[in-house]
Amino acid sequence: MYKVFLSDMLLPVTPSKFVTKIKNQNKSIQLLNEEEINLIKPAGLSEFSFSFLLPNVRYPFALYDSEFHMANWYTEKLKILKNGKFAFPFIVSRMSSKGVWMFHTDTIVTLEDYSITEDCDNGVDLIVDVTLKNYQPYGVVIVPLKNKGEAVKKNVRMKSKTMPSTYTVKPGDTLWKIAKELLGDGSKCYNLAKLNNISNPNLIRVGQVLRIENVSTSTQSATRNVSLANKSTSYNSALYNDVTLLTRLIGYNNVPIPEANEKGLMKVSSIKKPAIITRPNSCVR
Template identity: 25%
Template sequence: MEEYGIFLGFNNQAEAFRLPVNPETLEIKESGDGKSYTIIDLGEINTISYPKLTEITIESIFPAQRYPFVLVQEGGLKRPFEYVELIKKWMTTRRPIRFVFSGVSYADDTKKAEGKLNDAKKWLKQSSTSEDKSIEIDFGVNMAMSIEGFTWKLSAGTSGDIEYSLSLKKYVFYQAVAVKVVNDEVKVEKKRANETPKPTTYTLKSGDSLWKVAKEKLGDGKRCGEIQKLNGIKDSELRKLPIGKVIKLP
């Protein structure tokens, strides 16, 4: 059997979710940027240029209830407006998101019940040397993308379901580089682009908890898990956080 899934993530998967309902069609636009010219005694010719950035359009729904066609969700199904608010928040950061589209084949139908498709990272890391020979990766698309458009509507008679259309465009990382001139020779200092926002820091004080810090500094106490993961804090350390410890904030 085969199953396919689409994941959207932000900040190196610190925030991510799987689309609860796969779109009926996934429109992917690939086009070139060539130009045509008319030459005397030759006629029309065309030049081949670099291809334009990939564009993807997704149209589906965020369901208000667990229909038979709703896909398994890691951490449970969110409410429709939670998906909407998360996408809107990503747009305001003016940073790219991560688009993952992957498909797998199962040799045994019972694998589906084990939730093997919940983790997009695992799909893309699977290889021919994987110990789990019952899973075969059909394909995997993993690229940074910008959110170019997001429209949604709540229609009458849909039990609270939200219909949406999401437009994405491939994002190419770029940055200004330092240039030095040494003995009339131009040297460019290259640095690897980083899609992760630079974290701020906070110094723990008496009475602090990660929930309290997340509430005060990030505006949402539920983001305490992000702080814990970012700083590698063990569950056993949560009850007694060291005073004076400097932690990073997502």
Template identity: 40%
Template sequence: MAYVFYLDKLPLPVTPSRITMSIMNQNKTINLINHGEVNILKAAGLTEIEFKATIPQLRYPYAIYKDGFKDAAYYLEFIEKLKINQKPFQFIVTRTSPSGKYLFDTNLTVSLEDYSIDEDAEEGLDLVISFKLKQFKSYSTKKFVIKKEATANSKAVSTTATNRPTTNKPAAKTYTVQKGDSLFNICKKYLGEGNKYKEIAKLNKLSDPSKIYPGQIIKLS
């Protein structure tokens, strides 16, 4: 079986012989009176990945060089940037059979948690780097601005929350008709009430509300 390991867009020159992927969980076991232990199932945790990779100082016929031979210093600089840039990157492992048939791949957004560099006389001039990666999931925070009341000696500050709760049916001023649409369903989805189709038909000067066509722009307000 053939493997190719990518850190961001850079393939490792020598494929690691072993990789350990720990699929973590966040389940919690608690003890209920008279019922014993129960397990509370929660969303899966972040996957952790560990492997060792040889970084050669010399060119080997079995090594992978995407843009020509690069010595160990090039890879060390690249790996260090992954560590200090404080940005996630893609970790990809592709797998093919000896006959060249694609099997499956691993493609995760990760952060470089730790790495260590080993220099061993048995490896000659080559380096061995141990990697610890952790799956990365993006997130966002909500920001709110507090409205300040006006006083006799100050001006009113009219501000609203910068991240307002949204409804499942946001209002729209216009809508472009898609294949399979009906005016009733459009009104139900975007105005919250399908029976408004007569009002919208009148607004758009439609003589027959049942005859709308893909690409037609419908005014909703």
């Protein structure tokens, strides 16, 4: 199973194909004797391109974080990612058909181009083609000149922004992004959530006012147990990679909301306290 996130948005239908383009920056020049040489440079910013389906009908194979959304809900999210002038996480988590955790993609990107196609072959659904580009943070170094005209490199300490005492959540914000921008470390989102009595860092709403303090970086254990309500049995989360997989194995509905780690992956090891899995009237396997 593949799960794809653009910022905090889970794509309902996983793309059938991903294309990653590693940009070349090498340059060939010709010498006076007409020989050609190649100036080797580091690779440029990688680009990711893929297409995905946005259903206007709830299909059984589609994935949703909490509830069904129409296609226009996703197109509005894409508009915010494009016009918001900010970089965001691009995450692809990969799990084999046997439930084995494989590798994942986790990088910061910008939304370069995207197109929305309506085709009668797809009924009422939309097809979106997107191109993402890796984002590399940068700063400015000031080099003052001496009287003799010699350049002297001067190490300039970047001025840090004044940390506000409160922050109002804007469209496209995630708690990880807020912690990264204001506190300099996205993993502080967990303790920032604690400070604001937020049980699930994934669930913040636009207009919500957050209290901001320079909290410590969260360290989470990967060996906490997932307990069962009204049961004495417990399962060691170190043996499982996904809450959904664990609950399917024991025949229970998956009702807990895992506390997402800074990568946005629903790993059991990211649960900060025991997650209670309640048994409904009829268990679903």
